[in-house]
Amino acid sequence: MFSISKKKENGFDVIVLKDTANGSLVEILPAHGALLHSFYVINEHKESINVIEQYKDADDVKNNQEANGFKSAKLSPYVCRLANGSYTFGEHQYKVENFYMGDSAIHGLLYNRAFTVVHTNADEGSASVTLLAEYRKNDKGYPFNYDCQVTYSLQKENTLTITTKIINKDAGNIPVTDGWHPYFTFGNSINHLQLEFQSKEMLEFDEGLLPTGRLLPYQDFGSLRIIGDTFFDNCFTVNFAECQPMLVLRDTDKKMQLEIYPEKTYPYLQIYTPPHRNSIAIENLSSAPNAFNNAIGLRTLAPGKEADFITTYKIALIHEK
Numbered sequence: 001m002f003s004i005s006k007k008k009e010n011g012f013d014v015i016v017l018k019d020t021a022n023g024s025l026v027e028i029l030p031a032h033g034a035l036l037h038s039f040y041v042i043n044e045h046k047e048s049i050n051v052i053e054q055y056k057d058a059d060d061v062k063n064n065q066e067a068n069g070f071k072s073a074k075l076s077p078y079v080c081r082l083a084n085g086s087y088t089f090g091e092h093q094y095k096v097e098n099f100y101m102g103d104s105a106i107h108g109l110l111y112n113r114a115f116t117v118v119h120t121n122a123d124e125g126s127a128s129v130t131l132l133a134e135y136r137k138n139d140k141g142y143p144f145n146y147d148c149q150v151t152y153s154l155q156k157e158n159t160l161t162i163t164t165k166i167i168n169k170d171a172g173n174i175p176v177t178d179g180w181h182p183y184f185t186f187g188n189s190i191n192h193l194q195l196e197f198q199s200k201e202m203l204e205f206d207e208g209l210l211p212t213g214r215l216l217p218y219q220d221f222g223s224l225r226i227i228g229d230t231f232f233d234n235c236f237t238v239n240f241a242e243c244q245p246m247l248v249l250r251d252t253d254k255k256m257q258l259e260i261y262p263e264k265t266y267p268y269l270q271i272y273t274p275p276h277r278n279s280i281a282i283e284n285l286s287s288a289p290n291a292f293n294n295a296i297g298l299r300t301l302a303p304g305k306e307a308d309f310i311t312t313y314k315i316a317l318i319h320e321k
Contacts, residue, residue, distance in 0.1 A: 002127035002154065004120050011058030012037070015117065017127040017154040023048065024158045024315070032061050034115040034131040034150045035072035036182055041158045041315040043256050051258060051315055053183035053279040065112060066099050069274055069281065073111035075179035076148055076166070077135075080235070080270060080289035081106050083210050085141060087292035089175050096141030103208060104290075107181065109139050110148055118149070128153040134169075145169040146176070146301075158315040165308050168301040176299045177287035178309040179270070184258055185279035186251040193280075196224040197247040197269060199236035203288055209233065210290045224250060232271040232280070235288060240264055247282060250318070260284070261312040268297060284311045 005016045014037065018025040027038040038050045053071055055061040065073070085105035086095040096105045115131035122128075130151040137143045149165040166176050186193065202218035203211045218236060238246050245259035247269065262269075262284045270283035286309050287297025299307055 001124055002122045004122045004127050004129065010056065015129050017122075017129065017152060019127070019154060019156065019158075021156075022158070024154070026152060026154050026160055028129060028131070028152055029061070030115045030117055030131050032058075032065075033072075033074050033111045033113055034133070035061075035074065035111075036152070036162075037072065039160060039313065039315065041256065041317075043254055044317055044319070045254075047254075049187065049254065049256065051184055051186060051256075053185045069183065069272075070107050070111055070181050071183050073107055073181040074148070074150065074164070075108045075177075075181055075283070075285070076110045076164070077142060077144075077146065077174070077176045077178075078105075078108050078292055079177050079179035079283075079285045079287060081208070081210055083208070083290050083293055087175075089292070090173070094141045094143070097139050098141075104210070105141075109135065109142060111181075115150065126153050126155045144172075144174040146174055158317075159312060160314075161310065161312040163308060163310045165306055166301065167306045168303055171303055173300050173302055175292055176301055176307060177285070177291045177297060178307075179266075179283055179285040179287075180311070181281060181283050183274070183279040183281045184249060186254050186256060188253075188278065190227050190273065190277050190280045191229060192251075192253070193227050194224045194250040194252065195221050195227050195248070195280075197221055197236065197271075198239040198242040199269065200239050201237045203235040203237070203268075205234070211235070211288050211294055211296060213294065213296075224248065227273075227280075230273070232273045235268055235270045235285070238262060238267050238269050240267070245314070249280065249282070252318070255318040257316050257318060258282075259314040259316055261314065263310040265307075265309045266311055284309075
């Protein structure tokens with residue numbers, strides 16, 4: 001059986017989805033970009049492990065979200081970097097006002113927006129919550145109207161599906177891309193973890209970490225291998241010709257692994273290793289970075305039309321043979 005509850009903790013208003021049968025639970029922060037705050041799973045040693053690097057309290061997310069890597073941020077309506085914060089759509093040139101890193105605007109316009117809860121459901125098979133942000137021309141560089149609905153659904157076997165629905169509420173067409181920015185951790189250095197992801201190509205970046213348009217062959221992690229001191233700040237195409245999951249992150253000590261099952265609406269995978277190396281950002285993206293300019297994966301929605309973007313995270317327990 002599954003349950004939904006609310007609590008106040010460390011200055012947060014938290015939505016809790018729980019599988020009461022096995023103890024796994026998910027915590028979501030509606031007031032802070034509908035971000036994924038935790039994903040607890042009970043391992044074979046009866047330890048409750050949170051696989052999401054989280055914020056300490058409400059002041060931490062308010063003051064340090066940008067400085068500490070946008071942990072668990074919703075990336076909308078653009079993902080990663082937008083060169084000079086500017087782009088052309090239709091016959092008009094726009095420049096966004098929101099957060100810049102160097103010469104690029106980064107990570108969209110909703111990561112620090114408050115979402116409202118519009119629907120909840122719990123039954124024998126799952127617990128789910130749907131949250132809504134209504135964007136209404138809030139940044140002059142993106143003078144359009146759209147709704148962003150995010151649904152978290154916790155299912156059996158430590159499985160979490162996240163569905164984002166973008167609805168064009170404007171009178172004309174709007175450009176959209178979508179993504180997520182969670183940091184995964186098993187509580188220690190990522191250097192000893194094993195990683196595998198299904199990709200044949202890496203996007204070539206320039207010095208500003210923007211795609212050049214070239215694809216480079218890449219299969220270094222086509223099968224499980226130890227991360228070691230490998231540094232990532234790269235974007236890869238997802239090879240859907242291979243069997244799911246598209247990515248596995250394994251901790252042999254804790255006998256657990258993260259499995260990611262994106263739908264084809266997320267054909268790109270961005271991976272980033274922060275300097276502290278206690279977590280790894282694994283980002284499902286609907287487009288390449290700077291898509292408002294290079295059009296790689298860019299979607300254009302007509303008035304009233306919708307677009308869904310879906311990915312699933314599963315925490316599997318590794319059983320001794």
